[in-house]
Amino acid sequence: MESIMDIEGATLADNISMTLEQQAMASDQEAIKKKTIVSREDRRTVGEIYTEDPRMTCRNVNVHYGDNHAIIDANIDIGRNEVLAMIGPSGCGKSTFLRCLNRMNDTVEGCRVTGEITLDGQDIHGKNIDVVPLRAQIGMVFQKPNPFPKSIFDNVAYGPKIHGLASNKSDLEEIVETSLQKAGLWEEVKDRLNLPGTGLSGGQQQRLCIARAIAVSPEVILMDEPCSALDPIATARIEELIAELRKQYSIVIVTHSMQQAARVSGRTAYFHLGDLIEVGETERVFTNPRHQLTEDYITGRFG
Amino acid sequence: MSTTFIISLLLGLSIAGYFFGYRRSITLASPIGGVKNLHSRPAYYGMLVALWCGLPTFIIFLVWQSLEPSIISSLMIADLPLDYQNLPKNQLGLIINDIKNLATGNIVAGEKNAIMHAAANHYVQLQILSKWIKGGALLVLGLITLIIVCRRITPEQRARNHVEKIIRIVLFCCSTIAILTTLGIILSVLFESIRFFKAVPITDFLFGLKWSPQTAIRADQVGSSGAFGAVPVFIGTMMISAIALFIAVPIGLMSAIYLSEYAGKKFRTIAKPLLEILAGIPTVVYGFFAALSVAPFIRQTGGLLGLDVSSESALAAGLVMGIMIIPFVSSLSDDVINAVPQSLRDGSYALGATRSETIRNVVVPAALPGIIGGILLAASRAIGETMIVVMAAGLSARLTANPLETVTTITVQIVTLLVGDQEFDSPKTLAAFALGLLLFVATLILNVIALVVVRKYREQYE
Incomplete structure (x- = not known):
């Protein structure tokens, strides 16, 4: 390798x-x-890796898919109430890294994750950590909207039901309503909660998936290119929503659109072929990159 | 000129037509700048000629073939002396049969005379004549269409659209054959059943509690009390099928879930074909397995528990039938569960659902239509199964809800009614058709119910 x-x-x-x-x-x-520019050959991470009050920390994270070394020694902090954007060319490992954060790679055959990832100071790979409540604490939104083939109500109620968050029906209804409101979907669907979620438009489906993730009150929300299948108007709505959600949650968003990263995020991390190249304030990274590879990418020389 | 010769002649003509059409289109294309300036590819012109040459002649051949025997017979009858022609219908039929036998060299039942010999000779001559005319006419027709269609080829001709249209019509005809056959079977069963219901009232058949299909030849015969109540037989079918499904659905569904969601690749590649072998075992083998191993075992176990189990029981037949239909449930369910997109599972896992919660709440509901389909297929196999029941559950039509007693099923009764020498107008024989109709209606209702259930509970993805 x-x-x-x-x-x-x-x-x-x-x-x-x-x-x-x-x-x-x-x-x-x-x-x-x-x-201050760092040459292309140097693959050590430059920039501000650490934050003052981290919610999640990642130290020496390595990911292998069989023989393929997909992430090489990544170190990064995810702060409280911040939006961290992860950018980089296709196949650079940003989605893989995202899936490490809620241990979704557990379900992938042949995938091995080493290193330390903590949530609120606790190692998420620790022996006493159960992956079920962990995933409830760290929600995830996928690239393609994947609502369950159930009604809109049942989609949002799914998480609270399996975790027993609602003691009775009115509790559940309240959770569903507030989640849909936070996801900015309530006004559009309040009269048709019993219709299937798959009947909504792409943008609405993605907001439904966000509502579904919010419903189990997570601390961190991971978004894997949430707008790549959406049109500009739906994308704008999701971006507004991210700005709103930032007040309550830490958000990590993987995106191919540098404009989107610039619009929604406070910090940006740039990945290149499995290496975490540069981390820093979004504005600083885009205007004054310190690594040659970052500059190559954001100026459109490749990627 | 034999039938196979005519068919191969027509086929050869079609193939020749293809090449003529192909060559002609290429010849036409060369002065205007090559094949690319034709409306369609040369193969379509060839196909057009072949189809026009082959299809009409083939259709005429089929029609001729189906009308030929009756036309030749009537021609022959018209040639018989008048006193023969004026005989009653069934006597005339016998004589015609004799003549035909004489012509083909079979044994003749009645006495032979000169008139019959002459008629037989006439019959043979007519047959030979018909064959030659048929062969010649079809050949000429095929050649004419070949030449006409070949000559009409022009570079602008829309041969591709034409061929596609013909293919569409041919496909449509093929699909209607299956539908018409089903319709034909239903109608024939229906008409025979109506004949049966003229002898035995339909209410007696549907609600009668006693099944004893004997009909008296003389009024004072012993044991002549025929009773055609289908309820015991129907209940027997339902009980055995229910036992079979009770075994097959849970085992099949759970093994499907294990194979598709939990098992490793290696185990899956070995286990799935092995499970499907179960479906390939002949039912006779299942039958003697049920009769010789399972039924005695159940009787002994029942005896130990102080139960009175007959040596042939519904339970034994149902159990073995259940094993037999496991692969129908498991294999189909496995396929549909695998077809559920991974993104749905990911979505569920990401919310913190465990594997079993994901399967219960997301995967199985999404795969439900396919699973129900598999169960339905298994159920219809169970309802239609005969051999296992004959061997392991007995023949006596007893009205009972106890699975430890011997029962019988509709299919078994149909078999026993129609095995051996029968007269086709006694209620005893006609009862088989009525039972068949009952079976058909029952499975139809089952299908409709399943359809409604699926429509109500289906969770459609994508």
Whole structure:
């Protein structure tokens, strides 16, 4: 694996042979950026990995799929009430890393996760940790809306029911209503709670999935490219919703759209071929990246 | 000119037509800049000629073939002397049969005479003539259509659309054959049943509690009290099927869930084919397994518990039948459970549901239509099963709810009614048709119920 990484890095460097003019421009820009740029070959994470008041911490996380080393020594903190965006080219491991955070990789055959991931100071791989309440604490929204083939009400009530959060029917109804309200879907569906969730539009389905995740009152919400299957209007609604939800939850969002990352997140992490390259304040990362690979990506040189 | 020869001749003509059409379209295409300037690919022109050459001749061949015997017979009768023609219908039928036997060289029942010999010769001549005319006419027709269609090929001709249309019509005809056959079976069963209900009132049949299908030849015969009450037989069928489903549904469904959700790849690849072998065992083998192993075992166990178990019991037949239909439930359920998208499971796991909660609340409801389909298939197998019941459950039609007693089923009774020499107008024989109709209606109702259940509870994904 290591050797493959070297080859990849070298070819990348070779391929980007710039004209003299471009080189001159680039060196001008670098001069403006106080010459702190890290070269492409150095794969150590640069930027602000740690936060003052972390909700989740990840230390030396490595993920293997069989022989494939998918995540290499990732270290990062996820702060309270912050939105962390994870960006990077396809196959860089950002979704894999996201799925480590609520141990969804447990269900994938041949996947091995090592390193320490904590939630509120507790190791989520610890022996006394049960994955069931853990996943209730860390909700997840998927790339493609995946409402259950049940009614809208039952979709939201599913989590509270299996965790026994509601003692009676009116409790359950209240949970469903507040969850749908938080997800900004209540006004649209309050008259048709008994209709199937699969009959909603794509954007509504995704908000239903968010409501479903909220219903079990998680602390962290993981979103795996939640808008990639949606149109711009539905995307805008989800983004507004993320801004609203930030007040209560920590949110980690994987996205391919750098504009989206810039719009919704406070911090941004850039992954490249399994390495966590750079972490920092979103504005800083996008205007003044410190790693050459980050700059290559956000300026559209590849990815 | 034999039938196979005519068929292969027509087939050869079609194939030749294909090549002529193909070649002609290419010849036509060369002056206008090649095949790409034709409306359709050359193969479609070939197909067009082949279909036009083959289909009409084939249809005429079929019609001719079905009308030929009756036409030849009537021609022959018209040639018989008048006093023969004026005989009563059934006597004339006998003589015609004799003549036909004479013509084919079979044994003749009545006495032979010169008139009959002459008629037989005439009959043979007519047959030979018909064959030659048929072969010649079809060949000429095929050639004519071949030439006409070939000549009409132009580069602008929409051969592709034409061929697609013909294929669509052919496919439609094929699909109607299955429907018409079913309809035909239903109607024939229905008409025979109506004949039966003329002899035995329908209410006696549907609500009678005694099944003893004997009819008296003389009024003073011993044991001539025929009773055609279908209730005991029907109850027997239902009881044995219920026992079988009681065994097969839980075992089949749970093994399907284990195989698709829990089992490793290796176990699955070995276990699934093994389970499906169960469906391939002949029912006779199940039958003697039930009669020789299971039934005595149940009797002994029952004896130990102080129960009175007869040596042939509904329980033994039902148990073995249940084992037999496990693969219908498990294999089909396994397939539909595998078809449930992984994203639904992920969604459930991400909410903190355990594996069994996910299966119960998400996977099985989503797969329900397919599971019900599998159960229905198993149920219809159980209801229609005969051999196991004959061997392990007995023949006596007893009205009982006790699975430890011997019972009988509709299918078994149909078999016993129709085995051996029968006269086809006695109520005893006709009762088989009425039982068949009852079976058909019962399975139809079962299907409708299942359909309604599925429609009400289905959870459709995508």
